[in-house]
Amino acid sequence: MPGLTEAELMSLRENLSNELLLIQKFGAYAQQCGDPQLKQVFSSIQQAHQRHFETLMRHLGGQRVM
Secondary structure, three states, rough: OOOHHHHHHHHHHHHHHHHHHOOOOOOHHHHHHHOOHHHHHHHHHHHHHHHHHHHHHHHHHHOOOO
């Protein structure tokens, strides 16, 4: 994979940071929620953002961005 431009790296850092924040938030929502169905919804959303984060990291192929 060719090197990324500074603008691309900056965008990627922002996306990774946003995904981490969403993982944390939806995990907290799931923990605090008393309704089992809503808890499952929050957990599913958290897992989706975890997959997004992992996919972005995998596409980087070992390049440091954060």
